[in-house]
Amino acid sequence: MGIYGQDWASYQSSTPDTTGLSFAFVKVSQGLTYTNPEWSAQRDHARAAGLVVGYYHYPEMANSPQQEADRFLGLAQPQVGELVCLDWEGYDSANEAVAHSTQLSYKEAWLRYVKSRLPHNPVGLYCNLEYWQSIDTTGYVQDFLWIATSGLPAGQPGINANWLFHQYTDSGSTDQDYCHLASTAELRSWAGSFSPAGPPWPGEYLKLQTPMLHDGNVRTWQQRMHDRGWPLTVDGWYGQQSDHVCRQFQQEKGLTVDGIVGPASWAAAWADPVS
Structure with missing residues (x-):
């Protein structure tokens, strides 16, 4: 039992097919300069389809986590009940020379700072198995963990941690994700529970x-x-x-x-x- 979703970036259209989906994570920004040109249209499309919406930022971890977070939040401006996530990985020229200790401290600082700015939204961490097992040493994910273990069955990410989302494949044109909650309504209620209502x-x-x-x-x-x-x-x-x-x-x-x-x-x- 569980529900399915996708994560979208500029590689996808502004109106991806939402058939059978309960949620979608949309890439908004990267570093201090890049903005996904499709993100706002993808967000509107997901909202119109009744999906639970999440936003994510890809870091360039030599930068200030607070500066990157401020820029990301200035763009995303999530509504109550929408999710926010750090896409914590660094397989690119901007991050490959950044020490793992700095990458870890970036993760901790970004999550804590964003949560202080968005106390009434779920704030979480996306990472793959290598980062989770080799670079992370604290297990700190703030409100939820979105773990990527491609090639394993949906809902069986192969870790002992308390995860909420599982990216189970990144093959094809769109990454596929799974949430272990029973329904779209249950995910929406969980996300809404951070509201001060x-x-x-x-x-x-x-x-x-x-x-x-x-x-x-x-x-x-x-x-x-x-x-x-x-x-x-x-x-x-x-x-x-x-x-x-x-x-x-x-x-x-x-x-x-x-x-x-x-x-x-x-x-x-x-x-x-x-x-």
Whole structure:
């Protein structure tokens, strides 16, 4: 179970085929001077097709990470719920002479700085297996890891780290990607959960169990669902009524229907449109 997407650069048209896709990452910039001439048209095309949109920057790591990030962000200006990523690799003349220690420090600084500028967007790292195993020493990816291991089956990148996206092939005209979340709606809800619109998921799965779950997190979720118009008693007990409402809500939002309030279902309770 999972969903599929692609990553686009100037090698692709301004309107790639989006059939069967849930998300697309668009290259915006490289270094301090290059801008993908197709990026804004590709973004608009992805939005119009209902895809979850991500933006990425390819670095020239002898430069200042903050300067490169500022230029990238000035171009991309992502909306709430859209993803931002550093394409951390250096197989080109601008990076081949840069020491690995400098490449690592660039990665750390870029991610932290961009997250400080975009606290309400998911910020993550793209890298291939060689960079992940040989150059990275910290495992720091900020909010998500997009790992490239071409030639392995989609969703089987061959690493033990907690990845979200897998680029499983770079052959052909377009790179192909996989996300282990169950649906476009679940990815959208996860990305939207960084918005200040509601409280963060408390880290507890709210579900029907024995003995019955009773705490403040249940009450907070019940109150929110009640405020959205669902017929739910706000008493802090996660019983049959809560389970039933949760399943109906998950079905309506295109989430996995299991009656469990996890990160995606929690985020959806505070997301628009209200229903």
